[in-house]
Amino acid sequence: EKGGHDYFMLKEIEEQPEALANTLRGHFDHGRIVLDEQRIADQDLRDVDKVFVVACGTAYHSGLIAKYAIEHWTRLPVEVELASEFRYRDPVLDRDTLVVAISQSGETADTLEAVRHARGQKARVLAICNTNGAQIPRESDAVLYTHAGPEVGVAATKTFTSQIAANYLVGLALAQARGTKYPDEVAREFAELEAMPAAVQKALSTVDHVRKLGREMADSKAVLFLGRHVGFPVALEGALKLKELAYMHAEGFAAGELKHGPIALIESGLPVVVVMPSPKGRGVLHAKLVSNISEIQARGARTIVIAEEGDDTVRPFADELVEVPAVPTLLQPLVSSVPLQVLAAEIARTRGYDVDKPRNLAKSVTVE
Numbered sequence: 001e002k003g004g005h006d007y008f009m010l011k012e013i014e015e016q017p018e019a020l021a022n023t024l025r026g027h028f029d030h031g032r033i034v035l036d037e038q039r040i041a042d043q044d045l046r047d048v049d050k051v052f053v054v055a056c057g058t059a060y061h062s063g064l065i066a067k068y069a070i071e072h073w074t075r076l077p078v079e080v081e082l083a084s085e086f087r088y089r090d091p092v093l094d095r096d097t098l099v100v101a102i103s104q105s106g107e108t109a110d111t112l113e114a115v116r117h118a119r120g121q122k123a124r125v126l127a128i129c130n131t132n133g134a135q136i137p138r139e140s141d142a143v144l145y146t147h148a149g150p151e152v153g154v155a156a157t158k159t160f161t162s163q164i165a166a167n168y169l170v171g172l173a174l175a176q177a178r179g180t181k182y183p184d185e186v187a188r189e190f191a192e193l194e195a196m197p198a199a200v201q202k203a204l205s206t207v208d209h210v211r212k213l214g215r216e217m218a219d220s221k222a223v224l225f226l227g228r229h230v231g232f233p234v235a236l237e238g239a240l241k242l243k244e245l246a247y248m249h250a251e252g253f254a255a256g257e258l259k260h261g262p263i264a265l266i267e268s269g270l271p272v273v274v275v276m277p278s279p280k281g282r283g284v285l286h287a288k289l290v291s292n293i294s295e296i297q298a299r300g301a302r303t304i305v306i307a308e309e310g311d312d313t314v315r316p317f318a319d320e321l322v323e324v325p326a327v328p329t330l331l332q333p334l335v336s337s338v339p340l341q342v343l344a345a346e347i348a349r350t351r352g353y354d355v356d357k358p359r360n361l362a363k364s365v366t367v368e
């Protein structure tokens with residue numbers, strides 16, 4: 001059943017190219033992005049003046065990533081919020097607000113209540129969900145199914161990358177409705193998304209190397225994750241995976257925050273995983289991260305660097321270099337997340353834990 005793998009999670013990590021292809025399939029037709037169950041009229045989509053993304057855990061991290069793309073493509077302000085926080089304050093919502101509720105299971109209590117609250121305030125709600133007919137899509141105005149297939153491992157992997165792709169479809173649909181992107185630009189962005197299953201397949205060639213790193217890191221007391229721009233939520237997700245599976249203290253930081261506190265944590269031998277941006281797409285950020293890495297390395301940290309293949313400038317500062325394929329900046333999380341998933345799973349396995357069923361956790365959190 002596990003397809004010859006030690007644990008389901010590894011099988012599901014390897015299914016990501018197929019899952020992504022399934023998420024995208026059928027959503028570009030006659031030169032236009034089409035969503036699934038679209039009960040929001042085109043005119044209402046055009047009138048949207050603010051977007052909220054609400055979700056929990058890994059789904060929340062996919063929303064943090066989506067913010068970069070949606071704001072860039074649509075010029076709409078996007079707020080990403082934990083569903084458990086959103087509904088206990090008084091968010092400014094009205095009929096021109098689009099609330100995107102992301103949930104793999106479609107049953108998460110906090111996300112469901114956030115949907116109810118938003119609809120009560122007349123906001124339009126679009127659900128991104130992996131489970132047909134679940135409660136959250138049933139109570140939303142529109143649904144975009146991720147079609148990633150069933151996920152057995154409690155840790156979200158293929159549904160996470162599928163959620164990113166689905167969010168990007170929402171961003172493109174909004175850009176198309178608002179006219180902030182010309183049809184040929186929307187077509188080009190979609191074509192870049194369609195190239196991602198092949199890129200993720202290439203990223204999977206890092207699995208053996210990363211598993212070896214995981215075995216070496218299994219005795220560490222803590223691991224830090226650093227990133228910038230879309231690499232920042234990738235770092236947060238890498239840390240969540242490690243906490244959840246390996247019961248190890250792990251924290252993700254925006255690399256620019258290092259000097260504002262976290263650098264004090266750096267000590268000899270501490271593993272620090274760094275998610276590098278492309279040297280081409282965001283040259284300035286790349287140079288800043290190289291400088292961050294040299295600083296933490298000088299303080300004795302063991303640097304594990306996830307970088308674009310051929311990125312030679314970072315090589316001297318990487319104690320371990322994991323190369324992922326070059327892809328457009330906004331799509332990097334789809335490839336850079338892969339080694340972080342494998343790392344967490346392998347550290348957990350080496351420590352003797354059940355990778356598919358971590359302690360204290362349920363696949364679907366239907367109570368608050």
Ligand code: M6R
Pocket residue numbers: 056057058059060102103104105106107108111154155156157244361363364365
């Ligand atoms: O089913 P949902 O996407 O609503 O679940 C949200 C979180 O509970 C979930 O992503 C959780 O954080 C995962 N176990 C992380 O791997």
